[in-house]
Amino acid sequence: MNTAIDLMNGAMMLSFVILGLSQLMAMVRLVIGPDTGDRILALDTMVINAIGLIVLLGIAQGTQVYFEVTLIIAMLGFVSTVAYARFVLRGDIIE
C-alpha cells in the first residue's frame, strides 16, 4: 500500500512538472506564432493546461473544493476562444 502511494505521489509531482513545461511551450508558441490562429490556439491550450493544474492541485490537497473552479475556467476558456475567433472572422463578436 505504501509503495503504491509513494508511486502515486511521484506520478503527481511528474505531472505537475510536465504541465508546467507544456504551459511554457504554449507560451513560446504564443510569442512566436506566425499567425493569429496559432496565437488563439496557444491561448486555448494554456487554458486547458490551467484546468489540468487546478485538477492536480485538488488531487494533491485531497479536497474537492476546486471542482467549481475548473468548471468555470473551462466555460470561460471556451467562450473566450470563440470570441477571439469570431472577432477575426467577422470583425465583431455579437452582431
Add this chain to the structure above:
Amino acid sequence: MTLELFAVYATLFLLSVGAVFTLVAAIGLVKLNDPMTRLHAPTKAATVGIGAFLLASMSHSFALGQGSFHELLVLAFLFVTAPISANFIAKVNLHKRACDMPDAPKHDEMWSTLDVPESDRKIATEKNGPATG
C-alpha cells in the same frame, strides 16, 4: 482495503497517461510547422490528457473514501467544446489564408469564410498578400 489499493493504482495509471498526452500535445504545438497540423496536436491530445487527469481526480477521491462523480461534468463539457473551438480556429486559419487553401467550390464563387464584403476586399488582400495564397 483492496478497493482502495485498486483506486490508488488507477490514479497512478491515469496520472501517467495524462502527463504523457499533455507532453505530446505541447511538443506538437511547438515543433510542427504548418498551422493546421499544429491545430490537431493540442486539440486532441490535450483533451485526452485533461480527461485522464479528471478521471485520476475521481479515482483519487475514491481512494480517500469520499467518492464523487463531479468531474464527469467538466469532462463532458471539455469533450463537447474542444471540437467546436478547434473548428473555429481552423476557420480562422482559412480566413487568414495561413494554410494550404482548398480548391474553389464547384458550384459557387468562393468559400464562405473568404467571402469578405466588396468594401473590405482591398484591406483583406493588402494584409494577407495575393488572394491565391
